Amino acid sequence: MTMTEDGPRAATAPHEERTMRITLRVWRQENAASPGKMVSYRLDDVSPDMSFLEMLDVLNEQLIMEGQDPVAFDHDCREGICGMCGVMINGRAHGNGMHDGAVQTTTCQLHMRSFKDGDTIDVEPWRATAFPVIKDLAVDRRAFDRIIQAGGYISVPTGTAPEAHATPVPKKDADNAFDAATCIGCGACVAACPNASSMLFTAAKVTHLGLLPQGQPERDDRVVNMVAQQDREGFGGCTNIGECSAACPKGISMETISRLNHDLLGALRAGARPKS
Amino acid sequence: MLVVTVTTQSGQRRAPKAAKTSSVFKKVVMAVSGIILVLYLIAHMIGNLKAFAGAEEFNHYSEWLRTIGNPALPGATALWIIRIVLLVAVAAHIWAAVSLWRQAKRARPQGYVTKKANAQSYASRTMRWGGVIIAAFVIWHLLDLTWGTVNSDDSSPFGRVIASFSNPVSVAFYTIAVVLVGMHLRHGIWSATQTLGQSNRRREVTVNYAATAIATVLTLGFLLTPFAVLFGIIE
Ligand code: HEM
Ligand code: SF4
Ligand code: FES
Numbered sequence: 001m002t003m004t005e006d007g008p009r010a011a012t013a014p015h016e017e018r019t020m021r022i023t024l025r026v027w028r029q030e031n032a033a034s035p036g037k038m039v040s041y042r043l044d045d046v047s048p049d050m051s052f053l054e055m056l057d058v059l060n061e062q063l064i065m066e067g068q069d070p071v072a073f074d075h076d077c078r079e080g081i082c083g084m085c086g087v088m089i090n091g092r093a094h095g096n097g098m099h100d101g102a103v104q105t106t107t108c109q110l111h112m113r114s115f116k117d118g119d120t121i122d123v124e125p126w127r128a129t130a131f132p133v134i135k136d137l138a139v140d141r142r143a144f145d146r147i148i149q150a151g152g153y154i155s156v157p158t159g160t161a162p163e164a165h166a167t168p169v170p171k172k173d174a175d176n177a178f179d180a181a182t183c184i185g186c187g188a189c190v191a192a193c194p195n196a197s198s199m200l201f202t203a204a205k206v207t208h209l210g211l212l213p214q215g216q217p218e219r220d221d222r223v224v225n226m227v228a229q230q231d232r233e234g235f236g237g238c239t240n241i242g243e244c245s246a247a248c249p250k251g252i253s254m255e256t257i258s259r260l261n262h263d264l265l266g267a268l269r270a271g272a273r274p275k276s
Numbered sequence: 277m278l279v280v281t282v283t284t285q286s287g288q289r290r291a292p293k294a295a296k297t298s299s300v301f302k303k304v305v306m307a308v309s310g311i312i313l314v315l316y317l318i319a320h321m322i323g324n325l326k327a328f329a330g331a332e333e334f335n336h337y338s339e340w341l342r343t344i345g346n347p348a349l350p351g352a353t354a355l356w357i358i359r360i361v362l363l364v365a366v367a368a369h370i371w372a373a374v375s376l377w378r379q380a381k382r383a384r385p386q387g388y389v390t391k392k393a394n395a396q397s398y399a400s401r402t403m404r405w406g407g408v409i410i411a412a413f414v415i416w417h418l419l420d421l422t423w424g425t426v427n428s429d430d431s432s433p434f435g436r437v438i439a440s441f442s443n444p445v446s447v448a449f450y451t452i453a454v455v456l457v458g459m460h461l462r463h464g465i466w467s468a469t470q471t472l473g474q475s476n477r478r479r480e481v482t483v484n485y486a487a488t489a490i491a492t493v494l495t496l497g498f499l500l501t502p503f504a505v506l507f508g509i510i511e
Contacts, residue, residue: 231299261472265473
């Protein structure tokens with residue numbers, strides 16, 4: 001008890017008394033080859049301060065206690081920087097549009113206070129041919145790694161670090177490159193895109209490296225090879241719908257896609273062809 | 277705890293079918309052919325407004341289309357060149373559209389149980405089925421006004437326009453198609469700017485306003501003639 005001017009008052013913060021009842025409908029799928037289905041679970045004791053992943057942890061503890069198979073989901077940093085934790089929440093990538101405030105972020109940064117007591121929440125994996133389900137909500141995003149391997153790198157000489165001021169970068173380019181570099185490879189753009197296209201991801205990488213002096217030597221080969229690789233992985237083609245950018249936790253802009261197209265057309269005119 | 281099975285769907289499987297033609301190449305084909313069609317539509321709309329000048333002017337305009345370039349070019353050569361360019365543009369446009377449509381289907385064979393849109397416009401969502409309806413309309417439109425096959429009056433181009441648009445059903449079908457074209461261009465012009473790498477954050481707003489403006493002007497311009505006929509302003 002603490003004393004206030006009005007007299008004695010309970011020390012517990014009011015929100016601790018509030019717990020929520022949530023019904024989850026979770027996609028359960030044994031492996032890539034088996035069929036999946038939505039399964040409903042009731043959670044009676046969800047704190048509004050839990051993150052979405054903590055809520056899934058609670059579900060899994062409950063499932064393990066009951067001798068059932070816990071729900072597989074990916075996660076790592078739980079601070080919005082690694083890009084592992086993407087799931088579809090109520091039909092939106094990372095549950096975006098439900099976060100507190102206007103800031104767009106990842107599933108691990110979504111808190112249960114964004115939902116109401118009694119809500120039913122659908123949780124599904126990213127769905128794309130190029131992102132096969134490993135189990136339940138976990139998908140294989142190695143297609144992104146292969147796109148990076150196809151051209152998302154620069155060649156640097158080894159040895160002593162060069163003088164930092166030797167290569168000036170215009171402020172505007174540095175800012176735009178940095179904005180593009182914030183892409184965490186989470187795959188929300190693919191998940192949200194009606195065409196299941198990976199264009200925003202690839203465009204972020206092409207923009208990030210293509211705007212900097214260090215990215216120039218491979219600039220033409222990079223764009224043709226990364227685009228060829230994303231087609232090879234079975235992603236869809238971009239039709240500039242804009243769902244990707246609206247779903248992106250890092251706010252990668254549609255401008256990057258235009259820049260990719262611009263670079264690609266220039267590279268093709270200059271004679272660059274994808275490695276087969 | 278209660279466990280309820282809600283839906284059963286087959287599992288996802290990888291089907292990496294190597295794309296023979298780059299998806300961006302298809303988009304460039306779509307953008308270039310689309311732009312040719314937009315330029316044609318602008319000319320076509322201006323031509324249609326000649327109906328306000330009366331039967332003689334309109335028929336004369338129609339006659340002129342068939343003799344452009346005469347006597348340097350014999351007969352309807354110029355008109356046929358235009359027709360072939362348009363035909364190639366339409367074929368290329370539909371090829372690219374269908375190809376990307378199928379690629380999108382392959383890229384996500386199994387849809388979401390729940391999916392909500394955050395950003396997509398109605399225009400962008402109706403590009404594909406809208407395009408199919410537009411294609412059907414174009415065929416009817418040619419049978420009706422160019423060849424007169426499905427038209428009750430086959431005396432003159434002006435006569436066909438009056439006969440067709442005196443019928444409210446015909447005007448209704450025409451209106452639906454033209455509004456669909458307008459929406460198609462609302463998204464298409466923005467999309468083409470992106471595809472050709474000409475958009476950026478600064479231009480984005482302008483491009484979108486321009487797309488809306490061109491789409492609106494074309495839609496209204498095309499609707500003016502049929503409604504004027506329907507309400508007896510042109511007769
Ligand atoms: C004949 C039936 C048609 C079909 C099936 C069709 C289909 C499509 C599709 C699927 C797209 C891509 C949509 C997107 O980017 O999201 C598109 C884009 C476009 N269409 Fe069409 N369309 C048709 C007719 C037309 C006509 C008559 C015009 C012009 C007057 C036109 C102009 C455009 C333009 C400018 C684009 C943008 C190109 C781009 O996305 O880069 N289309 N069309
Ligand atoms: S572009 Fe955005 S949504 Fe796509 S992978 Fe990168 S961070 Fe995720
Ligand atoms: S767990 Fe790393 S971004 Fe969410």
